[in-house]
Amino acid sequence: MEMNETPTLAFTQVSKSFDGQSALKSLSLSLYPGMVVGLLGQNGAGKSTLMRCALGIMEPTSGEVNVLGSSVKELSAKLKMQIGYVPQQPFGYEGFSVAKALDLHRSFYPEWDMALETEWLQRFDLDAKQQVQRLSVGQRQSLALIMAMSYRPKLLILDEPVASLDPIARRKFMADLFDLAIESGSCVLFSSHITSDLERVASHLALIKKGELVMFKEIDELREQVKLLCLEDKAQLPDDLNVLNRQGNKVLVDNYRQSFDGLVAAEPLNLEQLFMELHT
Numbered sequence: 001m002e003m004n005e006t007p008t009l010a011f012t013q014v015s016k017s018f019d020g021q022s023a024l025k026s027l028s029l030s031l032y033p034g035m036v037v038g039l040l041g042q043n044g045a046g047k048s049t050l051m052r053c054a055l056g057i058m059e060p061t062s063g064e065v066n067v068l069g070s071s072v073k074e075l076s077a078k079l080k081m082q083i084g085y086v087p088q089q090p091f092g093y094e095g096f097s098v099a100k101a102l103d104l105h106r107s108f109y110p111e112w113d114m115a116l117e118t119e120w121l122q123r124f125d126l127d128a129k130q131q132v133q134r135l136s137v138g139q140r141q142s143l144a145l146i147m148a149m150s151y152r153p154k155l156l157i158l159d160e161p162v163a164s165l166d167p168i169a170r171r172k173f174m175a176d177l178f179d180l181a182i183e184s185g186s187c188v189l190f191s192s193h194i195t196s197d198l199e200r201v202a203s204h205l206a207l208i209k210k211g212e213l214v215m216f217k218e219i220d221e222l223r224e225q226v227k228l229l230c231l232e233d234k235a236q237l238p239d240d241l242n243v244l245n246r247q248g249n250k251v252l253v254d255n256y257r258q259s260f261d262g263l264v265a266a267e268p269l270n271l272e273q274l275f276m277e278l279h280t
């Protein structure tokens with residue numbers, strides 16, 4: 001991915017308040033083609049709000065959102081067709097069979113990839129003859145995913161896409177999501193509370209806490225640079241360390257590069273441990 005190309009999605013100092021309560025706080029973030037970005041944060045941290053602002057469904061209180069080089073407020077119909085979205089609770093197409101629902105949905109997208117649709121129907125084991133209203137929650141989510149992905153959007157936004165999928169479907173989906181992004185040069189932004197999935201498939205992690213983006217970095221860098229430091233009482237932290245949380249002599253930091261005077265230990269953390277340490 002080339003950082004000098006146009007970002008697929010760019011947030012510039014985006015804030016959003018509801019009745020004076022801040023849900024996003026001056027958030028800046030740029031995503032590029034080929035990135036698979038996992039969005040992690042506690043319930044109510046602002047993940048869905050961020051996604052809705054990215055889609056233009058919700059207007060920020062201040063700041064700029066750009067999608068594929070255009071302000072999200074002025075997206076052309078052509079650019080809108082390059083975006084795929086699966087909300088937390090997909091709905092619609094009651095009264096249709098899966099096949100009919102797909103026929104209708106497909107008709108809106110000239111770029112639809114029929115082979116991809118067929119492959120994903122098989123992958124999720126969906127029966128095209130089944131009525132949509134008789135599908136289980138997970139099957140509905142699978143259908144919504146097929147609908148959002150089969151036209152190979154340049155930006156794919158998925159709000160907890162695998163929450164209702166069983167572990168086998170989830171694993172398959174996550175692995176294929178990554179392949180699809182690489183293959184189609186798409187950019188994927190997805191939220192999930194399943195940290196092992198994020199760790200396995202995301203190229204980048206965006207960590208959001210109470211509406212603030214506390215970290216955005218490559219997963220590989222995260223493994224190297226985010227540490228839980230144990231310090232001697234009088235230790236001085238180097239200035240270039242970014243302190244994420246502190247509990248006495250235990251300090252959670254980003255940007256860790258090397259040992260310094262007074263450092264007792266620098267423990268690596270997996271994503272779940274990082275999440276726990278950040279919120280204690």
Ligand SMILES: Nc1ncnc2c1ncn2[C@@H]1O[C@H](COP(=O)(O)OP(=O)(O)OP(=O)(O)O)[C@@H](O)[C@H]1O
Binds near residue numbers: 043
């Ligand atoms: N339409 C709305 N009206 C009022 N408040 C809202 C609205 N949408 C979100 N909020 C508030 O904004 C904050 C962020 O909510 P958001 O849904 O973005 O969180 P989230 O990180 O997606 O949470 P979860 O993991 O539970 O889905 C919460 O305090 C929520 O109550």
